Amino acid sequence: MADNSFGKQSKLNAVPWKYCTVSYKNRNLLVKFEISETSYQLFVTDLVHLYSEQLLKTDLHSRTQKLNPKIEVPTNRLLQEIESILSEASSWNTGKMHYLVEVREVAEAPVLKVESYLAGVPFLWEFYLQSEHGEQFNKQVVSPLLYMVAELQRQQRELIARLKSKDAEIDNYKASGATVSRKQMETLPFNEENFRNDMNIMKDVAENLKMAVPNVFSKDAQKLYEYVVLASYEAQTLKSLTGC
Amino acid sequence: MADNSFGKQSKLNAVPWKYCTVSYKNRNLLVKFEISETSYQLFVTDLVHLYSEQLLKTDLHSRTQKLNPKIEVPTNRLLQEIESILSEASSWNTGKMHYLVEVREVAEAPVLKVESYLAGVPFLWEFYLQSEHGEQFNKQVVSPLLYMVAELQRQQRELIARLKSKDAEIDNYKASGATVSRKQMETLPFNEENFRNDMNIMKDVAENLKMAVPNVFSKDAQKLYEYVVLASYEAQTLKSLTGC
Incomplete structure (x- = not known):
């Protein structure tokens, strides 16, 4: 073999x-x-x-x-x-x-x-x-988790950028005098620091973590798992080519 | 000790x-x-x-x-x-x-x-x-990575919900005839499937993964690391209380 x-x-x-x-x-x-x-x-x-x-x-x-x-x-x-x-x-x-x-x-x-x-x-x-042995544990368990974190961080940066673009668009409507007809539809401008504080509520985080293992390895996350591991081979090639 | x-x-x-x-x-x-x-x-x-x-x-x-x-x-x-x-x-x-x-x-x-x-x-x-030993490796390395993935997934659900709210607000302005004065400010409605496809471009993922270790353990991610680990104690308590 x-x-x-x-x-x-x-x-x-x-x-x-x-x-x-x-x-x-x-x-x-x-x-x-x-x-x-x-x-x-x-x-x-x-x-x-x-x-x-x-x-x-x-x-x-x-x-x-x-x-x-x-x-x-x-x-x-x-x-x-x-x-x-x-x-x-x-x-x-x-x-x-x-x-x-x-x-x-x-x-x-x-x-x-x-x-x-x-x-x-x-x-x-x-x-x-x-x-x-540990090398295989790293390859099958640790590295994919690490890559998932890195990729979710990148996705988060992109989502935050898109929220900021939506806010700019909303500001533009407001500047030209537009108002929402249904008040409850109006959103607060996205603020990253407030977002992090809102998310960091121990009880909510803990509630989510109770299902961490099944959720992290759920059907929804499987696609992410697969593509980050495949991309890691490409990253290793890029690394060896560029020497960084 | x-x-x-x-x-x-x-x-x-x-x-x-x-x-x-x-x-x-x-x-x-x-x-x-x-x-x-x-x-x-x-x-x-x-x-x-x-x-x-x-x-x-x-x-x-x-x-x-x-x-x-x-x-x-x-x-x-x-x-x-x-x-x-x-x-x-x-x-x-x-x-x-x-x-x-x-x-x-x-x-x-x-x-x-x-x-x-x-x-x-x-x-x-x-x-x-x-x-x-492996139990300690799980506690110090594997579990925190797992919790970070679970928490970033939760944050992502929240960011996507906020994007959808912004879209609803934007639709409301448009329905009342508002237009953007600067065309480049107009955003496309957020579509989760398109977003996942856009993010899953091997070259971009690989480029990001090259710096996975320093980025995942960077200053920005340290707060997340700390609060997910603390929340995991609370999650364990909740689990033992509720039996799930």
Whole structure:
């Protein structure tokens, strides 16, 4: 796998995390994965540790036989089922689907055990996860968060600039004597300092943070996750070209 | 120190990181610290590893004597100097100050060696850092980034709501026949989907990401860092009260 590991890994790097409804040692897990025609690779994190498993065709079959001695299933059908299981991480154990997922600890790493049905027959799968090192944790967890902050800051500068343009337009109407017909539609001019103070109300911030993990890794934020990670490769190229 | 370690640590948790102009193994370091009347505690990270040192009064003096056998200095003066050194992390080695900082590796952790002047006399200090575990890395690095993303998303929702209010006000002027006297002041109605597409231009995102680390930990973002970490304690309390 050494030959294409960079390519494969880069692709998985930009795949957004999915928030899971199962926890390990009291922390909710996040999952990201990539399925090819003959293998799967997945990462799991609790935001403290990072775990991974990459399984190739031969091992896929030996594990199927071990866990499901009575089932004969072609590789593509097996990978389809694994893809379905992993795609549904955000509703595992919520009763919305037929997957039952348990996490247990083996050699200080989680094993995800999934009970499912394949063509009407009970089907069991286990993901044996291995601990990843800090460099990989940085690449999969820390850097994407950092890039999201940087990008949201840039978007914020743009939104503030647009608010200021709207204020200039409004001032122009007012200067020519225009008034709003419905008083409640009139807005206060945007003031950045007031905005920051308004936002910095502990109770409101805290209320929002209660759902920080699911929200930061929600569907809405996945597009952002994906494009900041892809842009980071470009940034690294720019950096090495310009030397800054 | 066990008695007040929670209190002390909580305070240091909310202290924002300072971006350093020195690197360790090709990665720039970030520093945060707290100085009390008789001790200091600091954290250093390269966003892959976390290191820390806490030094109490007795050890402060023995280290001063070891490194500077000819200098006699009271604890408060010594800690003042250490505070000055750490406060200037963002300009170490830039020639803007008289501190010369070197990082070397001892037992797989960095030692920060600072050459300075104390009352006109050459003064040497060394911070012997120790590796911290993943839980602490989560607390000091990952969670604050996560909270910053969550808070910036909330601020973005608010800015977008304000833009929409401005558009409603502008529509009201237009409906009553008002026009802008200077055409270039007229803005397009805010459209969230267009905004996301406009922002997602790889080259612009990449350009911004080149400075992600210094910008995310810049002076502007420090206030945000501080208040999201403080709010996270409140969020934990709310969570345990409401059970969600």
